Amino acid sequence: MSARSQVTEILRSGGIEIGGDRPWDVRVHDERLYQRILAEGSLGAGEAYMDGWWDAERLDELFFRMLQARLDRRIRTPAVLGPALLSRLGNAQSRRRSRRVAEQHYDLSNRLYEAMLGPTMQYTCAYYGPDGSDATLDEAQRAKLALIARKLHLEPGMRVLELGGGFGELARFLAAEHGCEVVSYNISSQQVEYARGLCEGLPVDVRQQDYREAANESRQYDRIVSIGLMEHVGPKNYRAFFELARARLKAGGLALVHTIGGNTSRIDTDRWIAKYIFPGGVIPSASQLTRAKEGLFVLEDWHNFGPDYDRTLIAWHDNFAAAWEELKQSEGLDERFRRMWRYYLLSSAGAFRARHLNLWQLVLSQGDIPRYAPVR
Template sequence: MSKLIDNTHNRYRENIERLLIGTDIVFNGDRPWDIRVYNAELYQRILTQGSLGLGEAYMDEWWDCHQLDELFNKICQAQLENKVIVDPQTFINRVLGCLNNHQSRQRAPEHIKWHYDIGNDLYQAMLDKRLTYSCGYWPKAKNLDEAQEHKFDLICRKLNLQPGQKILDIGCGWGSFMKFAVEHYRVSCVGVTLSAEQVALGKLLCKDLPIDIRLADYRELDETFDHVISIGMFEHVGYKNYAEYMKVANRCLKDGGLFLLHTIGSSKSRISVDAWMGKYIFPGSMLPSLKQISKAAEGQFVIEDVHNFGADYDKTLMAWFANFADNWQMIIANYDHRFYLMWKYYLLSCAGAFRARDNQLWQLVLAKTGVPGGYTSVR
């Protein structure tokens, strides 16, 4: 019986090794990105369960590697996703993505609570001093704090913010952009989020400033603003709601104002999220493509500018992981070892995907009927 089991393991291993040809990845090699196998059933689990099995096996400590980020850089560069038979969970997710609206008003609050209400202590340990949970802008930044402030200033300059203007922030998080804009550009802001934890801490951080943070769905908004921004929230909207999202942004934007959309994106149009990411990190999330964004904006906006700085998300995620690992002992009482492995896998696998240019980060500037004379790009 043991010989039969060994033969089965070897067959699965040989099949995976054939897929890895040309990737520079080997099992039990001595490079930092090589996979060290601790359970021989890993090979079958990967081939039958795909990305979900790979991620769960890591959390179960069936395998490890010294440099997860570089492993995933090589996996994404080799486009192994296109070479592996679709696992059952991914197939189910795609079918359900067609049938169901996972980001409806009824479902969205639970999805946001799953990730963003884990605990503010986690995000305070991981993020910059302003609590900014989106990609930093690194061309001239020396550290994470500077990268996030440079990103906020870039947004303010792209919108040409003027004192006294009123800004809407859809998916405002803990209010970090609004606080920066108020302090540096003397505007007032309204922000909405579905995270009760973000609202509670955000109100405290923005106390005594002209900032109104509301626990509300973006679809409830029906008032006008000089400019509208959305930073790292569109990933939670879902393709069935992209058009409605654009209608809301249009409804809330004054004539002559600008809408800045900052979002992670995919080079392919998708209707579901990676199986592991959807189960453990961002349920109901979905990365839009430029095709999907432009289709949703059609009839609502003129797209004036598209700025891709996805490579900067690699640096941002690596900085977040460094903070998370360095401060783990400060928050360990509220989490467990399996959570540590899950969060490490999330941050470093994403860093690898951005390093491989598999994922993108776009800032789009949109105007209702276009900017008279044309929009001058700001970098």
């Protein structure tokens, strides 16, 4: 069977046609695509899209159907030993290697992120609420910040340790709106500069350091919060992460971990995502997290609002698309970058829509509080 026939048959089994007229159907511009997909799998498909070899009007719907039908499991590419071997024998998320994701992804132009994320500059899932309200992206991001604060049961004067601080809006919110003192760790130079400006005049200490440096502190904190860091911690470091959090948390304290979660345990990630978006990133599974925190924390609450990430990603994509002409001129971005970024956002939206990915918030204690009331 030819490469074209194999790929066509696989896609058709998921309700996707080559040359069809539905928004999720694939239009092929270069016949070399089929062999490239069979030889290189997701990496080849993503790079071919960046190269303009194929298109789909609705990439999000295409990926939703592919993942819902588990078509990714039907393309068996030759084994690629490098990433898997590094994950097994080395530490792909060591301090030195962890710098790559900051330099390649988070240290991109702040103007790009301002255009995409909006005024809250929240580069994690927004919260549209249990009824899936019709809130705007900015309203849903502010609702996420308020949700985190409610779950942590904050009181004025509390000291909060933030592991992975992003652009600083959560630290600003906790300090300005809840009267907390915040210490925030972040390795991205661009984000740290932005966060320091945002939090100027507030009791917020933004440190350009790896989160693991918090292990060297002697003081403890009333609350610990980690939003969007666990995806970069890596399986070899999950236990050490929870040990660090336990060591820094005061008696009677609470910790909150907000992370993308996968349905199966992995030691590496999709090859296209690893090469172009999040080098060293690994999505943790429920069993990996529970094993890592075993004996250290009591799980007080586990909240999954993964469908909200679908909406968040679509909103980010729409913002990016609307700002593209200005970004192209001001930031010197080219068409290959536009296609890469579009592919990243919309394929991710499809993965959340298919429930292939989740968004979890875990609230943890040391088992020394009488009762925790879940918050939504």
